[in-house]
Amino acid sequence: MRAAVEAFAERGFHATTTRDIASRAGMSPAALYIHYRTKEELLYRISLVGHERSVRILTEAAEGPGGPVERLTAAVTSFVRWHAERHTTARVVQYELSALAEEHLAEISALRRRTGEIMRGILAEGVAAGQFEIPHIRSTARAILSLCIDVSRWFDPSGPDGPDVLAARYAALVLRMAGAGGGAEAGGAPAGTVTGSSG
Amino acid sequence: MRAAVEAFAERGFHATTTRDIASRAGMSPAALYIHYRTKEELLYRISLVGHERSVRILTEAAEGPGGPVERLTAAVTSFVRWHAERHTTARVVQYELSALAEEHLAEISALRRRTGEIMRGILAEGVAAGQFEIPHIRSTARAILSLCIDVSRWFDPSGPDGPDVLAARYAALVLRMAGAGGGAEAGGAPAGTVTGSSG
DNA sequence: GTCTATATGGAGATAGAC
DNA sequence: GTCTATCTCCATATAGAC
Numbered sequence: 001m002r003a004a005v006e007a008f009a010e011r012g013f014h015a016t017t018t019r020d021i022a023s024r025a026g027m028s029p030a031a032l033y034i035h036y037r038t039k040e041e042l043l044y045r046i047s048l049v050g051h052e053r054s055v056r057i058l059t060e061a062a063e064g065p066g067g068p069v070e071r072l073t074a075a076v077t078s079f080v081r082w083h084a085e086r087h088t089t090a091r092v093v094q095y096e097l098s099a100l101a102e103e104h105l106a107e108i109s110a111l112r113r114r115t116g117e118i119m120r121g122i123l124a125e126g127v128a129a130g131q132f133e134i135p136h137i138r139s140t141a142r143a144i145l146s147l148c149i150d151v152s153r154w155f156d157p158s159g160p161d162g163p164d165v166l167a168a169r170y171a172a173l174v175l176r177m178a179g180a181g182g183g184a185e186a187g188g189a190p191a192g193t194v195t196g197s198s199g
Numbered sequence: 200m201r202a203a204v205e206a207f208a209e210r211g212f213h214a215t216t217t218r219d220i221a222s223r224a225g226m227s228p229a230a231l232y233i234h235y236r237t238k239e240e241l242l243y244r245i246s247l248v249g250h251e252r253s254v255r256i257l258t259e260a261a262e263g264p265g266g267p268v269e270r271l272t273a274a275v276t277s278f279v280r281w282h283a284e285r286h287t288t289a290r291v292v293q294y295e296l297s298a299l300a301e302e303h304l305a306e307i308s309a310l311r312r313r314t315g316e317i318m319r320g321i322l323a324e325g326v327a328a329g330q331f332e333i334p335h336i337r338s339t340a341r342a343i344l345s346l347c348i349d350v351s352r353w354f355d356p357s358g359p360d361g362p363d364v365l366a367a368r369y370a371a372l373v374l375r376m377a378g379a380g381g382g383a384e385a386g387g388a389p390a391g392t393v394t395g396s397s398g
Numbered sequence: 399g400t401c402t403a404t405a406t407g408g409a410g411a412t413a414g415a416c
Numbered sequence: 417g418t419c420t421a422t423c424t425c426c427a428t429a430t431a432g433a434c
Contacts, residue, residue, distance in 0.1 A: 012297060014213035018428060031400055033429065095294065095352075098211060139360065139368045142353070147342060150349040153294075154341070161338065169338045176375045217410060230418055232411065405430070412423075 004042045009088040013043055013099040043096060044104040050093030051111040057082060058118040068126030069180050075122060076148060076171045083151040084163035090152035119145055126178060133179030144174050203241045208287040212242055212298040242295060243303040249292030250310040256281060257317040267325030268379050274321060275347060275370045282350040283362035289351035318344055325377060332378030343373050 003024035007016040018039055022029040036042045061075035083090045100108060119141040126132030134140050147170065161169075175181065202223035206215040217238055221228040235241045260274035282289045299307060318340040325331030333339050346369065360368070374380065 012211065012213055014211055028401055034399055136368055143346060143372055146349040146353065147346050150345040154345065169335055173342055173376050177372050227419055233417055
């Protein structure tokens with residue numbers, strides 16, 4: 001499975017051969033079929049684990065300590081960090097959906113809808129508490145998730161910023177998108193500044 | 200070429216067969232090879248045209264009328280609109296880079312670097328003019344472009360929001376990311392509100 | 399559970415007539 | 417510039433010994 005993740009991430013699902021996966025795993029091509037019935041099932045397993053992880057990350061943030069600001073910060077921080085640290089896996093999880101069989105895609109799509117719901121929940125909570133100012137929750141939630149997901153497309157581990165730095169910067173950007181920061185410190189305050197306590 | 204764009208967008212480059220492209224174009228498979236030497240060259244042409252268009256869109260916005268706020272708004276609006284309206288093409292342009300031959304990828308990469316430079320220029324101009332407040336220009340520019348590009352991945356023409364509505368919402372989000380809006384109207388003002396005149 | 403060997407199908411690309 | 421017919425290669429997946 002690790003070999004398949006690497007190969008799919010490098011070349012894409014369709015450009016990857018079962019021979020490539022097998023040789024990375026130190027096996028013969030035939031040995032793969034003991035563990036997975038088809039190449040697509042291998043992709044499905046990878047995709048399922050990754051999507052379950054995404055839902056878990058966001059759920060833990062959404063139910064975590066603190067108020068909406070802390071929860072949104074936690075959600076973006078850990079979601080971005082995962083997409084950066086595990087950009088290889090994430091790339092397969094996020095960009096190879098069209099290669100899934102129909103019934104597998106349906107199952108995965110349900111998990112993806114769940115991530116949208118969780119993000120909208122965090123934003124709505126913040127608006128209700130008067131801590132966010134968001135003209136259109138649905139679009140904003142989608143934009144935030146889009147921003148996080150796309151990290152896996154361009155992230156380069158040899159680049160200047162590591163996952164933690166990137167995650168912090170993105171969390172600050174997202175707080176701005178959500179109109180957080182109260183009415184007092186706008187414009188002048190550093191984007192990293194966060195109101196509220198706890199952690 | 201239009202047939203190839205459609206096929207690549209639907210299935211991905213590697214999953215698309217030359218027979219599929221040919222039949223969409225109402226040709227025999229052999230006829231393709233009169234116009235393009237290989238399937239990869241077809242992708243390269245599509246990618247090149249798309250990237251040149253991206254650079255042109257951003258350049259026109261960056262050199263357009265008004266100040267930094269108007270220019271950033273114009274850049275995001277037209278860039279997002281293109282990724283939504285032409286999401287089929289954009290998907291191929293943005294997500295099939297790994298299928299390009301080495302020398303073609305090098306040429307395309309130069310154009311992609313150019314888009315980053317243009318966006319950083321707009322942001323730097325705004326910071327210098329005191330109209331943007333941006334802790335880290337490079338990351339912010341990359342995030343803004345990432346946000347726009349990723350539109351082509353998820354955009355659904357049958358969804359509730361058309362390209363124009365989406366573009367306007369994204370422009371408003373991006374102004375927030377840039378810390379625009381002066382120091383006066385923070386928190387309370389609708390995200391669509393823009394300071395500055397001209398147009 | 400792994401191997402070697404292979405069945406089977408379909409891919410990209412070309413030949414040569416028109 | 418387009419066609420039909422086809423070459424050649426390599427893909428996924430299986431068979432059967434160990």
